[in-house]
Amino acid sequence: MKRAPAVLLVIAGGLAVIGLWWSSAVVTASGAALTTAVAELAGMIASYLVCIQLLLIARVPWLERAVGLDRLVAWHTVVGTSTLFLVLTHVGFMIIGQWITAGHGPVAAYLGLFGLYPDMLTATIGTAALLLAGLLSARALRRLLPYEVWYWSHVTIYGAIFLTFLHQISAGPVFVGHPVTRGLWIALYAATAACIVLWRIALPVLRFAQHRFEVVAVVPESARMTSVWIRSRRPELLDVRPGQFLLFRFLARGHVLTAHPYSISNLPADGLMRITVADLGDHSGRLRELPVGTRVLLEGPFGGFVGRRRTGGVLLIAGGAGIGPIRGLAEQFAWMGRSVTVVYRASRGDDLALYGELAEQPAVNLIPLIGRRTELGFDPLDAASLGHHVPDAAQREAFVCGPPTMIAKTADSLRALGVPTAHVHFEELSFA
Template identity: 80%
Template sequence: MTLLAIAGAVAVVALWWPTAVVTASAPALATAIAELAGMIGSYLVCVQLLLIARVPWLERLIGLDRLVGWHTVVGAATLFLVLAHVCFMTLSQWITSGHGPIGAYLGLFDLYPDMLTATVGTAVLLLAGLLSAQALRRLLPYELWYWTHVTTYIAIFLTFLHQISAGPVFAGHPFTRGLWIAMYVATAACIVFWRVATPLMRFAEHRFEVVSVVPESARLTSVWIRSRRPDLLSVRPGQFMLFRFLAWGHLLSAHPYSISNVPADGLLRITVADLGDHSGRLRALRPGTKVLLEGPFGGFFGRRRRAGAVLLIAGGAGIGPIRGLAEQFARLGRSVVVIYRASRPEDLAFYDEFTSLPSIQVITLVGRRDELGFDPLDAESLGFYVPDAAQREAFVCGPPAMIEKTAESLKALGVPERRVQFEELSFA
């Protein structure tokens, strides 16, 4: 995938080179750099969108979580190149006209078409990039962040008009213009087909609907969903899907939730912690509410490996996918130890379900670290609770800080990296 992206960038440079005017003249050099930055940035926009277009073979090959990470990295590079394009074009005009930076930028409106749409589109792209910064994103409601990113599709269209009308590679060159348009059309087709049409077609087959809503603990809620075509329902416990409930307060955004049971008879369950406006409203869902689903995604499920025994470690809402995996492994006859970490006793869920399953040992670690005086997930504690941890296949699901600590502990206990899978509850 990386080699393909690099090859595409090389092809973009090859398109730019014949029309580049690179001389000792400072304005010409600045313009050439601006044009190249703009073209590569525009190309990376398509790469960035394809990474989250839900292309099935791409998701199976790489995994949606890694694709989202790459999407973020490519997005940062794209913003840098867009800013470089604007700055170098302004610099070129500044040197030529002798006006200040603001006057030089405004002067570009007289030289190039579609500058107004490009300015609006660029501003929206920069705003979306700013709101994606981790420090700001934590402070924003998910819906605000989500819809700010949806507007980037409009921004991309606005800046695209400027590219094909003002870019020297495209203006007066039908072949290269057609090639560039085809790249954008193909990217848009992937998004429309896999992110819009596919969920609608799947809904037409399955008619997904909410069967019941069950409070599991003070902060955890389970939602049971039925498919009318169980023979077509292919999802494993531990995987996650994107759920869009067709009800007030849920319709405008899709959220990722992990499957917390072994789907059977067309029934699947998600178990969600009350962490915000959307998740907090799940308890108000009514039976019969229709649901659009995307997925399944993720590789957080058991594959037959050398280790016959498994160690499952859950923190907070991570108990959802761990619950489904525990049942799956128990049915396969594998020895299962579940470490369940929670801050308060009232946060525990599924304890009765765990104890009803064969060959499962559940160890609950309840209390805050400052109250306990130690970290229950450090290597010494885990080694005490699970002396044979190094011989087990491990699955860990929880918040990022817990994942990091547990990874260190498992490594110290001698668990090989190839036998450890992690699922961070931070995708949304």
């Protein structure tokens, strides 16, 4: 497995951190000493995982090629949750240790830590910011928040990490009086910061300087869907495939402060690429107002939502804004000479953006499935319906893009129809 080296490297680093803690830990039968030792271990592992969490989304090229950005984002979420629990463990056990020693209540015990350890104020501020960002990332809250709130809460994490790092270096028993381990820890954080600056900031700026990406057209495709055409002045350097996505930062009022992930909806040619975006009421809803000539900063391309096989038929299933990457893939596969069937799911006929383009391609068999389940009395994407429309589904490579609920339902249907798991590819419209 390509991702095995990355996993082994993370585990090896974790074991090294535990070894560093053990070299200076004071573990005795004393309740206060034991709880403090546990707190220090939890704090060190949490600090290490913070670097791992940042590296997972630092756009490190070899890591993305080995693992894939979608899996890295999933790992980032898991590591982030684990880090928050370890931070709470660190704080809680430090308070308990001081409580046992001083014999006062938890509040007094926590305040007492300010007299024992340096940089406690910065650590408190940084920890509070980390916990707030973690809370806002919870799935239940994330769905209720505008993307911009989630985005900027995560931007503050960089400052929070710096504040807690000061406390680690000045108060951690592994580092105080130990210049070698202190230097190694500083090097770990410096290398992590360098990766972020290089691949998240410097590379997009360099790419912008080379391509000078700009908006050349904004086209309403339906009541809720808008296409934005973007041109590169260096088309020979444009390396993006249908099905992949990029992070777009439009340098216009109301857009410049955030970058959003959008998939390519055409087969890029002559330096032109297109994104087709649904109006979800936030940043995406304002794309229709973008002025022509707007400059664009890009990160990417990302994603493995591309064909693995070179021959055989393909089944492309789109729901809502999922038509963007599906439209690009349909054109590519038709150009390759593969048999292409596109199943387009929509609640209403006027939601079928890009339908005319697909219908005009003679090599594409287009199947619209229109209507709400409550009105139809069945799910058009269940196994019986899908099998009726695409009787040879089991012999095709399947690509599905749409909302999470649609993905789950379609996965069950394809499994029931006998499509091999290795021939099914999903792109969930939920990057964050």
